[in-house]
Amino acid sequence: MHQKNIVIIGSSGHGKVVADILSLMPQYKVAGFIDGFKEKGTVCTGGLTVLGAEQDLPAIMQNLNVCGGIVAIGDNWVRSQVVAKILAIAPSFEFINAVHPSAVISASATIGTGNMISANAVINAYSNIGHHCIINSAACIEHDNQMDDYASVAPRVVTGGNVAIGTFTAVSIGAIVKHGIRIGEHSLIGAGALVLKNVDAFSTWYGVPARKMAERKAGEKYL
Numbered sequence: 001m002h003q004k005n006i007v008i009i010g011s012s013g014h015g016k017v018v019a020d021i022l023s024l025m026p027q028y029k030v031a032g033f034i035d036g037f038k039e040k041g042t043v044c045t046g047g048l049t050v051l052g053a054e055q056d057l058p059a060i061m062q063n064l065n066v067c068g069g070i071v072a073i074g075d076n077w078v079r080s081q082v083v084a085k086i087l088a089i090a091p092s093f094e095f096i097n098a099v100h101p102s103a104v105i106s107a108s109a110t111i112g113t114g115n116m117i118s119a120n121a122v123i124n125a126y127s128n129i130g131h132h133c134i135i136n137s138a139a140c141i142e143h144d145n146q147m148d149d150y151a152s153v154a155p156r157v158v159t160g161g162n163v164a165i166g167t168f169t170a171v172s173i174g175a176i177v178k179h180g181i182r183i184g185e186h187s188l189i190g191a192g193a194l195v196l197k198n199v200d201a202f203s204t205w206y207g208v209p210a211r212k213m214a215e216r217k218a219g220e221k222y223l
């Protein structure tokens with residue numbers, strides 16, 4: 001099989017998981033990590049090294065025949081900033097999806113690019129996943145869901161049918177979202193929450209049942 005050479009941008013914990021997933025996708029060969037916070041040559045997971053920072057991408061793409069890769073940064077806002085930086089520096093960079101072979105994705109679901117879909121995740125019929133989203137380990141996105149760009153669901157999140165998750169919104173570990181719920185953009189659902197009401201944009205909700213706890217600003221830290 002012809003393998004495409006790719007890079008992983010971000011070598012922290014999330015980057016390690018993405019590297020594991022990509023090692024199971026025979027169509028890709030990971031050339032290394034891009035990470036501006038580590039010395040070039042630093043050895044990371046799987047013996048992969050840091051090849052340089054974002055600004056080195058044009059040279060790396062040319063010298064190592066790299067066509068693209070994925071931004072593996074868990075924070076939704078930071079991930080978007082890095083994607084924008086890459087598009088400015090290397091417009092031809094091709095964003096790929098890292099999909100664990102154990103993930104179950106309906107043939108009727110649509111998936112954008114730059115997404116991480118981890119082990120045992122389920123994406124059911126007619127759900128639509130945007131670009132640069134994270135669907136973490138054992139998360140279940142039920143039928144007819146809409147996940148907008150840069151949204152994320154942490155491990156073991158479960159959504160019912162017809163749920164909408166707005167852009168940049170993070171649903172934290174183990175949360176449950178009732179069918180039909182709309183969650184606005186830039187919001188945060190806390191760990192273990194049970195979401196029974198629609199969630200407005202730019203707000204933090206948690207608890208069982210979840211209640212609004214705070215307003216949020218775009219880019220506010222949550223991890």
Ligand SMILES: CC(=O)SCCNC(=O)CCNC(=O)[C@H](O)C(C)(C)COP(=O)(O)OP(=O)(O)OC[C@H]1O[C@@H](n2cnc3c(N)ncnc32)[C@H](O)[C@@H]1OP(=O)(O)O
Binds near residue numbers: 155204
């Ligand atoms: C692979 C991965 O690692 S994926 C990422 C996994 N991590 C996550 O999903 C964690 C996401 N973070 C959370 O859920 C956090 O709890 C947040 C962001 C919702 C809240 O964090 P903070 O604002 O820092 O709240 P803080 O820790 O100060 O707690 C304030 C109060 O709320 C309570 N509280 C905080 N989070 C929750 C929650 N999820 N459910 C119920 N109560 C909560 C605390 O117990 C505390 O109560 P107290 O004042 O009576 O002691």
